[in-house]
Amino acid sequence: MNEMTRNERESSEERKLELRLAPPGVENWFKTNNKQRDYDYDYESKLSLSTTNYFSNTNNTSFLHFPSNKPIVRGKESSSSQTCCPKSVELQNGDNKVTAVSNTSQKRTAPGAVVGWPPIRSFRKNLATSSNSKASQPESHTQQHNKVAGKKPIDNNYGKGLFVKINMDGVPIGRKVDLNAYDSYQNLSSAVDELFRGLLKAQRDSSGCGGNKEEEEKVISGLLDGSGEYTLVYEDNEGDRMLVGDVPWHMFVSTVKRLRVLKSTELSAFT
Amino acid sequence: MNRNASNTKPRNYPSPELQSQNSDHVLEIVPEIVLQFLTSRRDRNAASLVCKSWWRTDALTRSELFIANCYTVSPRRVVSRFSRLRSVTIKGKPRLADFDMLPADWGAHFSPWVTTFSTAYPWLEKVHLKRMSVTDDDLSLLAGSFAAFKELVLVSCEGFGTPGLAAVASKCRLLRVLDLEESSVDINVSDYSGIVDWISCFPEGETHLESLAFDSVCSPINLEALEKLVARSPSLKRLRVNRHVKIFHLYRLMHIAPHLTDLGTGSFDVPEDTEDDELVFESPFAASKSLVCLSGFRDILPEYLPDIYPVCANLTFLDFQYADIIDTDEIKSVVSRCHKLQTLWVCDTIFDGGLQVVAQTCKDLRELRVYPLYANDGVEGPVSGVGLEAISQGCRKLQYIMFFCQSMTNAAVVALSRNCPDLAVFRLCIIGRYMPDALTQRPMDEGVGAIVMNCKKLTRLDVTGVLTDRAFAYIGMYGKLIRTLSVKFAGDTDLGLKNVLQGCTNLQKLEIRDGPFGDGALCCGLQHFYNMRFLWMSSCKVTRQACQAIARTLPHLVLEVIDTEQDTVDDVEILYMYRSLDKPRDDAPKLVTIVH
Numbered sequence A: 001m002n003e004m005t006r007n008e009r010e011s012s013e014e015r016k017l018e019l020r021l022a023p024p025g026v027e028n029w030f031k032t033n034n035k036q037r038d039y040d041y042d043y044e045s046k047l048s049l050s051t052t053n054y055f056s057n058t059n060n061t062s063f064l065h066f067p068s069n070k071p072i073v074r075g076k077e078s079s080s081s082q083t084c085c086p087k088s089v090e091l092q093n094g095d096n097k098v099t100a101v102s103n104t105s106q107k108r109t110a111p112g113a114v115v116g117w118p119p120i121r122s123f124r125k126n127l128a129t130s131s132n133s134k135a136s137q138p139e140s141h142t143q144q145h146n147k148v149a150g151k152k153p154i155d156n157n158y159g160k161g162l163f164v165k166i167n168m169d170g171v172p173i174g175r176k177v178d179l180n181a182y183d184s185y186q187n188l189s190s191a192v193d194e195l196f197r198g199l200l201k202a203q204r205d206s207s208g209c210g211g212n213k214e215e216e217e218k219v220i221s222g223l224l225d226g227s228g229e230y231t232l233v234y235e236d237n238e239g240d241r242m243l244v245g246d247v248p249w250h251m252f253v254s255t256v257k258r259l260r261v262l263k264s265t266e267l268s269a270f271t
Numbered sequence B: 001m002n003r004n005a006s007n008t009k010p011r012n013y014p015s016p017e018l019q020s021q022n023s024d025h026v027l028e029i030v031p032e033i034v035l036q037f038l039t040s041r042r043d044r045n046a047a048s049l050v051c052k053s054w055w056r057t058d059a060l061t062r063s064e065l066f067i068a069n070c071y072t073v074s075p076r077r078v079v080s081r082f083s084r085l086r087s088v089t090i091k092g093k094p095r096l097a098d099f100d101m102l103p104a105d106w107g108a109h110f111s112p113w114v115t116t117f118s119t120a121y122p123w124l125e126k127v128h129l130k131r132m133s134v135t136d137d138d139l140s141l142l143a144g145s146f147a148a149f150k151e152l153v154l155v156s157c158e159g160f161g162t163p164g165l166a167a168v169a170s171k172c173r174l175l176r177v178l179d180l181e182e183s184s185v186d187i188n189v190s191d192y193s194g195i196v197d198w199i200s201c202f203p204e205g206e207t208h209l210e211s212l213a214f215d216s217v218c219s220p221i222n223l224e225a226l227e228k229l230v231a232r233s234p235s236l237k238r239l240r241v242n243r244h245v246k247i248f249h250l251y252r253l254m255h256i257a258p259h260l261t262d263l264g265t266g267s268f269d270v271p272e273d274t275e276d277d278e279l280v281f282e283s284p285f286a287a288s289k290s291l292v293c294l295s296g297f298r299d300i301l302p303e304y305l306p307d308i309y310p311v312c313a314n315l316t317f318l319d320f321q322y323a324d325i326i327d328t329d330e331i332k333s334v335v336s337r338c339h340k341l342q343t344l345w346v347c348d349t350i351f352d353g354g355l356q357v358v359a360q361t362c363k364d365l366r367e368l369r370v371y372p373l374y375a376n377d378g379v380e381g382p383v384s385g386v387g388l389e390a391i392s393q394g395c396r397k398l399q400y401i402m403f404f405c406q407s408m409t410n411a412a413v414v415a416l417s418r419n420c421p422d423l424a425v426f427r428l429c430i431i432g433r434y435m436p437d438a439l440t441q442r443p444m445d446e447g448v449g450a451i452v453m454n455c456k457k458l459t460r461l462d463v464t465g466v467l468t469d470r471a472f473a474y475i476g477m478y479g480k481l482i483r484t485l486s487v488k489f490a491g492d493t494d495l496g497l498k499n500v501l502q503g504c505t506n507l508q509k510l511e512i513r514d515g516p517f518g519d520g521a522l523c524c525g526l527q528h529f530y531n532m533r534f535l536w537m538s539s540c541k542v543t544r545q546a547c548q549a550i551a552r553t554l555p556h557l558v559l560e561v562i563d564t565e566q567d568t569v570d571d572v573e574i575l576y577m578y579r580s581l582d583k584p585r586d587d588a589p590k591l592v593t594i595v596h
Helices: A002-016 A122-132 A185-206 A249-255 B016-035 B041-048 B052-061 B075-081 B095-099 B111-120 B136-145 B162-171 B223-231 B247-256 B302-312 B328-335 B348-361 B385-394 B410-419 B445-454 B469-478 B494-503 B519-525 B544-553
Strands: A163-168 A175-178 A230-236 A241-243 A256-263 B064-067 B087-091 B126-130 B151-155 B177-179 B211-213 B238-241 B262-265 B293-295 B317-319 B343-347 B367-371 B400-405 B425-430 B460-463 B484-488 B509-513 B534-538 B557-562 B574-579 B592-595
Touching: A163 A185, A175 A185, A185 A230, A185 A256, A249 A256, B016 B041, B016 B052, B041 B052, B041 B064, B075 B111, B087 B111, B095 B509, B111 B136, B136 B162, B162 B177, B223 B247, B238 B247, B302 B328, B328 B348, B343 B348, B348 B367, B348 B385, B385 B400, B385 B410, B410 B445, B445 B460, B445 B469, B469 B494, B494 B509, B494 B519, B519 B544, B544 B557, B544 B592
Parallel strands: A163 A256, B064 B087, B087 B126, B126 B151, B151 B177, B177 B211, B211 B238, B238 B262, B262 B293, B293 B317, B317 B343, B343 B367, B367 B400, B400 B425, B425 B460, B460 B484, B484 B509, B509 B534
Antiparallel strands: A163 A175, A230 A241, A230 A256, B534 B574, B557 B574, B557 B592
16 A cells, blocks of 8 residues: 555656755655554565675676566565565565565575675675575574474574584585474485585586586485485484484484585495 | 165064065974874874965875775875875775675776876885775785885775785785785685695795784685794784684694784684594693684684683683574683673674673673674574663673664663763664564664764664654754764655754765665755765665756766666666765776766
């Protein structure tokens, strides 16, 4: 409703848009109707979210990913199919279109993010979310109550992530994964694949493997069944090294301390 | 020539023009002697406005120059005015460029500056740059042009890599400070093929290094060369290493340099292939008496956290913003030992509980920054008004607060304003946009109003959340000392911005994004714009016509407009406006239009 009147106001404004370089007189162009201006803002109508960063310096994707919507404060009608509401506050207002906006190449931007928001540096955005690259974005942490004890006792109900380190053979810097973001070994396995695939290719490239630069990134598969080039193992709370996938998921989550991605050929100890 | 032939004058009384020459001479000597004691740039600026001769003297004697916006003045103009600069600070891109809001090739190139300075100031010693685009060639030219070069500080810069660093390391023999704070160096981690071992490029023999901070360099470094470098740098007090330095090497470095006052710990992790029995390292922290600043912890292994306990009691600065894997209990265990802490940067994994511990322990706290980890998630956040209020009650000396949270209450902000009268910087970022008071659902007007009213020293204000005209009226009325104002996703009508532009007489930097403000409000600032460093308005309701009108009225104002969509009405997407003494720049990318 606010939106409609804004549009009307918008056009009458344009007509009145006589540029005077003196402060505007008494005339208040936004003839706000005080009755309307309740503090229950219609959040959903204010939202028009773009899917990608305009100018992502860290990715090489061109910054010409223009959102087809404009932020709603311009008073424009937004093609609502792109509304995406990750916050429960916005879900209240009826239009529960949690359409997962197509988040193409921008792994680093959470779906539904706005350009430059929140105002943190891009490498900081990757601190927590890089571990969740392919995982479904946790919509609300109330859904993610820590069902298991996890590594340490949790203060309160805030669904804190359960971060464990994960290292891969041949990759010098380890990563972190948030185990609370996954609910099965399969999801974890695909996340690990996502996490390291690019890095592995880069390692191969930089070690000068001939003209393999055009080679596609190889999918890291077979992590759980020993069929692939790599296998996922973990260290539990007793310091033992175990194959991932043997125990039920929640038991795994409660005892895991660290993950490793080993070359399958080095697994002779685990026959 | 025109001698005054009065007979009453004694014969050896000097003639008038000799007299005036003498007094001119005196007038010139006095400022020269006096001005050298004026080091503050504001004092210098004021002195230079007194008269021509003082202006000249200042121009001849000023040794430090601060250029707040690299496009306000051309390098040529700087060089023709100031002849003897030793130290230059230049700031480039607007702050919001940090959050990917500007194209990568927007500008702020260091090249024209270093090219001009290389011939004009052979004795240049210090260069500080912020948000500039610096290339390896620039660094190479810099290293080769200034024989007495001592300090290079690059904050949030990009465009260069290890080759540039190698040039600086090898040629600047008197180098004391090399600081790459938050600069993206080799951020494309996979491309290791072009990496140069710059650490090995430092010359043999003792160095003059006092500060070496390369924590933001993404590429690996030669650890052995680093150890040798530290061993032959007796003056080294500040060392901040990058993620590729693991605990083992860090501890060795600390043993080599036991007198460090400022340490960036790098990853604080063990190398991946460490066997269990290698994991016992003797912690050098216990022996360190001089360490007061601690940062790093990029991949921290929680088991090693207790190693730093012995130094906690001495710490005045602790940067835990990257220590995201440790939980609130672990943070508490550290913070509860830091009685002398003055500056604390943490993640919101500290939780309100952790903030309460800070409030109980860190009575001397001046600055607190709480960064978000779970930036987009949920409504309930780990930190909230509860934590903020606790801090305000415990840390009465607080001067600077930056607080990211999911929601906030007016009551907490009001409490902060009452408990911390020294507050000069208040930066509140409620990540959920358009959030009202979490308890009362009212706008955040009351809180913001209390801050500007009660904190009489406030110079910087960042606000988000539901804010009506009332909040801005307060800001305009009470925020007389505010120099920097940042408004995001807030505001109601043009009246708000109008009040700010007319009320905040000291306003220098204004950033507004996603606000309802339009031409009418913008035009209220006409008499003020020449006094401001810049104005940024994005996703507001400013039209191109207004920009054109302003550009015509104020010829020394540069209005840069970015519009990514062509087929819309004239609303401008991004307006970045600043004053300039020279003609508008010619290095703007295609997307940027300079309006005139």
